[in-house]
Amino acid sequence: MKRGILTAAAGVAASALVLSACTPPGDGGNGGNGGDGGNGGGGEVSVMWNQPFYSMNNNTSATNNVTNANVVYMMNEAFKYYDENLELQDNTSFGTVEQVSEDPLKVKYTYSDNAKWSDGTPVDAADLVLAWAARSGNFNTTEDAERDDEGVVEDAGGDVFFDAAEPGLALIKDFPEISEDGKEITFEYTKPFADWETNLTIGDSGVPAHIVAKNALDTGDAEEGKKAILDAVENEDKEKLAKVAEFWNTGYNMTSMPEDEDLLIGTGPMKMTDFKEGQYLTLEARDDYEGDRKPQLSKITVRYNEDPMAAVQALENGEVQLINPQSTADVLQAVEAIDGVENNTADGATYEHVDLTFDNNGPFDPASYGGDEEKAKQVREAFLQSIPRGKIVNDIVKPLNDQAQIRNSFTQVPGSPDYDTIVQGSGIEDTYGEGDAEKAKQMLEEAGVDEAPKVRLLYAKGNARREQEFQLIKESAEKAGFEVIDNSSETWSEDLGNGEYDASLFGWQSTSTAVTESDANFRTGGQNNFGGFANDEVDKLYDELQTETDPARQAEILGEVEKILVDEGFGLTLFQFPEVVAYSDQLQNVKPMTVSPTMFWNFWEWQM
Structure with a gap:
């Protein structure tokens, strides 16, 4: 099966969505001593999250996950960031973008001396x-590569294969203009792009070129490494780029403190000083950080535990000071019963969904019916x-929010200006409503399948809410x-995209307010298109959306995309x-935000 190109979990890229296991939890106990850290304003905080960190490069299709994005964000700077009102803020101590x-559209990036x-x-x-070279996909010489069971690239057969491809960056074809000191970089787009301001500007700084070159090309000092990367890209040196891509794809993956601490080099105010597999990760303030986001705390420890009630218990016991557990009625009730705790409950930016797999010889793949696309579509529609x-x-969400409703859009949040229009145009509510097992049974009979289709449903093991959802889906x-x-x-x-399941149940969390954010989810070969969905008309619509600046037409385009998604199951x-x-x-100073990096967005302002 072809695994998609990208972040997002959307890499957690601009104009992308990131995978969300739900939200955070934690593990009790002491966090360990860690290495030498810097000095913030003083104080330490422990946070609980529900999935362990596993990569310093969160821009590949295998690592595009909010759990990675949160940590990478605290360890790195970026040109811009979102505040709690989803307003894009400039981080001029790092650089500027104009x-x-x-x-033609030209955008100049200027790094500050800091x-x-x-x-x-x-x-x-x-x-x-x-x-740009890695995340654009423009330098790849093959469409995909061999992957392990977890979707991580194992072997590209000597070809260039960066496991990412952001549609916006793909519009930059030519090597940029670079100032003599290397601090000013000007990219030219092949056509207008509505979301240029969030291209390469939010989330992180990428990974250091000189460290990638040292590992991939065996270079010496930093200057030699930087020159090697620039030369390889400018000259489209396939042999060297293949080696660079191999390291970029997998070299930053880790489940505990790496032996090579160069893999932890970042641009931000925090540095990793301890990481125990499956237990906790410790960040400490850097003494030598020169930017504006100097942290008030000296240490932030992120603890890991899938169990939301364990997170609540740890908060009550004082083992952690901040949690964002998967919300259930029991969790909310338990949180509200704790003295000395502030509680913020609201709809977030993550939405739950089920995606089907089109290209794995499973029950929703036309290949299973001798290429009969109509029969496969009927089976998909019956299952949905x-x-x-x-x-x-009603059973899972309303106990937390009695105003909760079914979300009927793939691209719009309920209550947003274009939501009702897009929902009406797509027909999703009329088509599927609240779900109807009897109607589905009739549809399946009309499809004429010989035996009960077997549907393997992938979801997060140990996730209480997903387990409840699975049982309800299975019964119906x-x-x-x-x-x-x-x-x-x-x-x-x-596991997403490995072809060993037929339907997946998970959440997408936004990383930006870009209008093209959903592109990678539904475009043919898109990085977040894990089910192998392919539709030429959808691709053309997203091509148009990339250059469309009229908000009314943007909404029309997204509505047309959503109608196709509904019509094709x-x-x-x-x-x-x-x-x-x-x-x-x-x-x-905890101020939760509805896009990644969620509550971590202003970590430097936290105080104890």
Whole structure:
């Protein structure tokens, strides 16, 4: 099966979505001593999250996950960031971005003198050029590569294969203009791009070119490494780029403190000093950080635990000071019963959905019916019709938010200006409503399949809410004539796109407000298109959306995309995540935000 190109989990890229296991949890106990850290304003905080960190490069299709994005964000700078009001803020102590030409579109990135990697190496053109080359997909010489069971690239057969491809960056074809000091980089787009301001500007600094070169090309000092990267990209040196891509794809993956601490080099105010597999990760303030986001705390420890009630218990016991557990009625009730705790409960930016797999010889793949696309579509539609969306919302979500409703859009949040228009145009509500097992049974009979289709449903193992959703889906779908197999996995996010499941249940969380954010989810070969969906008309619509600046036409385009998704049985949206952020009243300046990096966005302002 072809695994998609990208972040997002959307890499957690601009104009992308990131995978969300739900939200955070934690593990009790002491965090360990760690290495030498810097000095913030004083104080230490422990946070609980529900999935362990596993990569310093969160821009590949296998690592595009909010759990990575949060940590990478605290260890790195970026040109811009979102505040709690979703307003894009400039981080001028790191650099600036400006449009210097409208036709053709040219964008200049300028790094400040304070922009340095934590080993003292200046951030410059080599780093930005590497980020563009890797994440654009323009230098790949093969469409995909061999992957392991978790979706990580194992072997590209000597070809160039960066495991990423952001549509916006793909519009930059030519090597950029670079100033003599390497601090100013100007990219020219082949056509207008509505979301240029979030291209290469939010989330992180990428990975350091000189460290990638040292590992991939066996270079010496930083200057030699930077030059090697620039030369390889400018000359399209396939032999060297293949080696660079191999390291970029996998070299930053880790489950504990790496032996090579160069892999932890970042540009931000925090550095990793301890990482115990599956338990906790410790960040400490850097003494030598020169930017504006100097942290008030000296240490932030992120603890890991899938169990939301364990997170609540740890908060009550004072083992952690901040949690964002998967919300259930029991969790909310338990949080509200704790003295000395502030609680913020609201709908978040993550939405729950079911996606189907089109290209794995499974029940939704035309290949299973001798290439009969209509029969495969009928089976897809019957399964989606069987999903009891109304019962899922009533039983699981409304106990947390009595105003909760089914989400009926793949691209719009309920209540947003274009939501009602797009929903009406797509027909999703009329087509699937709250779910109807009897209607689904009739549809399956009309499809004329010989035996009950076996549907392997992938979701996060140990995730209480997803387990509840799975049981409701299984009960309803089996009434309709399907056999639903529990394919839950602790490595669900890495498993996405491996072809060993037929439907997936997870959440997407936004990383930006870009209008093209959903592109990678539905475009043919898109990085977040894990189910192999392919539709030429959808691709053309996203091509148009990239250059469209009229908000009214943008909404029309997204509406047309959504109608095709409904008509083709792509998948089904379920609900907007209700989120609970709870924290000690001794912890100040926590301001939850609805896009990644969520509550971590202003970590430098936290105080104890």
